Amino acid sequence: MSETMRAITQDVYGGPEVLREAQLDKPEPGPSEVLIRVRAAGVNPTDWKHRAGQGFLGEPPRILGWDVSGVVESIGTGVTLHKPGDEVFGMLPYPFGLGSHAEYVTGPARAFVSKPAEVDHVQAGAIPLAALTAWQALNDTADLQAGQRILIHAAAGGVGHLAVQIAKAKGAHVIATASKSKHEFLTGLGVDELIDYTSNDFEQVVSDVDVVLDPIAADYRSRSLQVLRKGGVLVSILPYDRDELVAEADELGVRAELMLVEADQAGMQAVRELVEAGKLRAEIAGTFPLADAAKAHAQGETGRTKGKLVLTID
Ligand SMILES: NC(=O)c1ccc[n+]([C@@H]2O[C@H](COP(=O)([O-])OP(=O)(O)OC[C@H]3O[C@@H](n4cnc5c(N)ncnc54)[C@H](OP(=O)(O)O)[C@@H]3O)[C@@H](O)[C@H]2O)c1
Numbered sequence: 001m002s003e004t005m006r007a008i009t010q011d012v013y014g015g016p017e018v019l020r021e022a023q024l025d026k027p028e029p030g031p032s033e034v035l036i037r038v039r040a041a042g043v044n045p046t047d048w049k050h051r052a053g054q055g056f057l058g059e060p061p062r063i064l065g066w067d068v069s070g071v072v073e074s075i076g077t078g079v080t081l082h083k084p085g086d087e088v089f090g091m092l093p094y095p096f097g098l099g100s101h102a103e104y105v106t107g108p109a110r111a112f113v114s115k116p117a118e119v120d121h122v123q124a125g126a127i128p129l130a131a132l133t134a135w136q137a138l139n140d141t142a143d144l145q146a147g148q149r150i151l152i153h154a155a156a157g158g159v160g161h162l163a164v165q166i167a168k169a170k171g172a173h174v175i176a177t178a179s180k181s182k183h184e185f186l187t188g189l190g191v192d193e194l195i196d197y198t199s200n201d202f203e204q205v206v207s208d209v210d211v212v213l214d215p216i217a218a219d220y221r222s223r224s225l226q227v228l229r230k231g232g233v234l235v236s237i238l239p240y241d242r243d244e245l246v247a248e249a250d251e252l253g254v255r256a257e258l259m260l261v262e263a264d265q266a267g268m269q270a271v272r273e274l275v276e277a278g279k280l281r282a283e284i285a286g287t288f289p290l291a292d293a294a295k296a297h298a299q300g301e302t303g304r305t306k307g308k309l310v311l312t313i314d
Pocket residue numbers: 044045046129130133153154155156157158159160177178179180182197215216236237238239259260261262300303304305306307
């Protein structure tokens with residue numbers, strides 16, 4: 001008889017209430033995969049969007065979750081990077097490799113890097129998807145350089161607050177939008193200029209920006225194009241309606257890029273180095289035992305989270 005594990009699953013699309021804990025088959029690592037005993041796993045907006053039926057995946061049932069921090073339990077054929085007992089963290093291949101909201105998950109060995117000894121599993125489980133998104137947006141897509149001016153929207157959110165730290169580590173001048181109650185937090189992360197978007201239109205008070213990181217979309221994308229210097233770049237991480245946005249950017253002499261996070265060993269190594277150097281740390285907005293995944297979804301869906309929500313698995 002196969003071994004089982006506790007996991008959060010859903011049978012239908014819907015609100016947080018469709019999530020339920022179940023005993024499911026414990027996975028086995030295939031060739032070049034590792035089996036990880038999950039200790040902590042971040043909850044991201046993509047989890048609640050997919051739960052509700054928005055995204056890239058087919059019909060449930062499924063186990064959500066892309067962030068992983070845990071301990072290698074066993075390795076599949078050909079794995080040399082990790083061995084049983086290693087503490088690792090990483091992001092399962094987005095979007096089709098999901099399943100970390102469970103006691104065990106399998107994934108490609110190269111999705112994971114060793115967890116810095118300085119941080120616990122909650123911290124390491126909060127980081128991968130949001131930090132890789134920020135890293136790929138700023139480093140790979142925008143090629144952000146020291147001394148450049150970057151505007152980061154939703155800077156107190158999961159992606160935003162890690163992007164702020166990555167931009168500072170790169171020596172950029174960081175301008176951020178957030179509601180007033182989050183300004184002290186963001187000043188503590190090194191933000192140079194803060195805009196309370198609830199009382200100011202950012203495009204009235206910012207200009208001559210080299211890079212904009214936009215996790216909001218809607219009218220933020222067009223408005224953000226207005227604040228770029230000629231040749232500047234807007235990176236939108238809500239990659240829909242590409243053609244319209246690119247045409248609008250072309251007319252203004254700026255660039256628009258729409259990106260999705262990808263599995264990325266080099267990116268995870270860069271993220272780990274920043275964590276080890278004390279330059280990147282997730283703000284933990286809340287931790288929830290696995291059984292309370294629905295509560296984590298409900299809290300996240302308010303859209304007001306400062307930092308990250310994390311599931312813990314004992
Ligand atoms: N393309 C990709 O690969 C990718 C990867 C990761 C995330 N995403 C997407 O990016 C979005 C953000 O993700 P996240 O994890 O950062 O979300 P999150 O943690 O839920 O973001 C919450 C934050 O957004 C801020 N916020 C909301 N509306 C705002 C506004 N109009 N102006 C400024 N700040 C605002 C809130 O601050 P206030 O309370 O101050 O408003 C809050 O701190 C989601 O839609 C997610 O699906 C895409």
